[in-house]
Amino acid sequence: MQKYLQFSYIFIYTLISIVLLSLYGCKDVKNASFNKDKPSKDYIYGEGSGVNFDLAKQYALQDLATNLQVSIRYSTQQNIAQHNNTLQTSGISNTLLESKIKDIPSVEVEKTTKKDNRVSVRVRVSKEVLEGSIRNRIIHAQNDLQTILQTCNQVSFSQYKKFKTKLSGLKEDIALYQALTKNMSYGNAMILDFQNMISTYPSYALRWKLNGLYNYQNDIQAIITTELSKFIKINPQARQTLHIKANNDNPLQFLLQFYDCKNNLENAIQINTHASKNDMLQGSKKSRLGAIIYKALNDMY
Structure with missing residues (x-):
């Protein structure tokens, strides 16, 4: 037992x-x-699922953008905690991040599975490749902005909006690159220099040639100057000049010619009021001329 x-x-x-x-x-x-x-840890990932591959990949890219946003916020907050600086977060939206990621050719579809008529996709992008791609975009944008400035070291009327838009994109890429590399001082001096170039509207000295409109010159100059001041800074000492000519008085037409600091014609705007001077410049109808001038400038801007 x-x-x-x-x-x-x-x-x-x-x-x-x-x-x-x-x-x-x-x-x-x-x-x-x-x-x-x-x-x-060398990659940033995103996962998504949908009824087909394209939809699943779209959701995966959105998830990748969200994960990247979290990484950016964490890096920025860590930098603030370590250096006690009053830094702002990048403020880059997930939609914008997703757009920037789509522009990077090295986003990989790492894994795809299918179950119960649902496709699941995992995408990833190398942090090193992402940093390199963003850095290349920064260099390209910097070169574009410097090209705009190379003639007169100032922004012209026709290039102002392009310069501002390009600078906005550069700021976003630099904020993204700073967070990815944890180098929050990268590009700050460059941004400040470019920002100073558009701290005011482009400066122009006005040159008038209103032949045949002697009785209306004061009114015309006042109306056109008012509308111009919404787009440029009028300065008699400016190196850039704007020539304003009256081409015809029936219908009343104007030609605005913008010249750079070297007296090269940059662009011109032909404005047709489709009305005679007597009809356009009588009483309350004068406001129509202001509206026509504004629209022509805004369309070119």
Whole structure:
């Protein structure tokens, strides 16, 4: 009986040991499988699912943008905590980030699965590749802005909006690059220099030639100057000049010619009021001329 009990204990102990070993082995297999699929710290990932591949990939890119936004905010907050600086977060929206990521050709579809008529996609982008792509965009934008400034070291009327839009994109890319590289001072001096170039509207000295409109010159100059001041800074000492000519008085037409600091014609605006001077410049009708001038300038702007 004692031998039987001893054998039973040995059998039970052996059985328990086998079960524990098998469980331990399963745990190792599970961990190995998890580690094999574990995201790399060198990449930023995004996952999405949908009824087809394209939709799933779209959601994955949105998720990647969200993860990137979290990374940016974390990096910015860490920098503030470490250096006690009053820095603002990048303020880049997820939609904008998604757009910027789509422009990067190295976004990979790392994994695709299909189950129950649902497609799941995981995308990733290398942090190093992302940084390099953003840096290249920064260099390209910087060159574009410097090209605009190279003639007179100032922004012209026709280039002002383009310069401002390009600078806005450059600011976003620099904010993104700063957060990715944790170098929050990168590009700040450059941005400040470019920003100073558009701190005021482009400056122009006005040159008038209103032949045949002597009785209306004061009114015309007042109306046109008012509308011009919404787009340019009028300065008699400016190196850039704007020539304003009356081409015809029936219908009343104007030609606005913008010259750079080297007296090169940059662009011109032909304005046709489709009305005679007497009709356009009588009483309350004068406001129509202001509206026509404004629209012509805004269309060119």
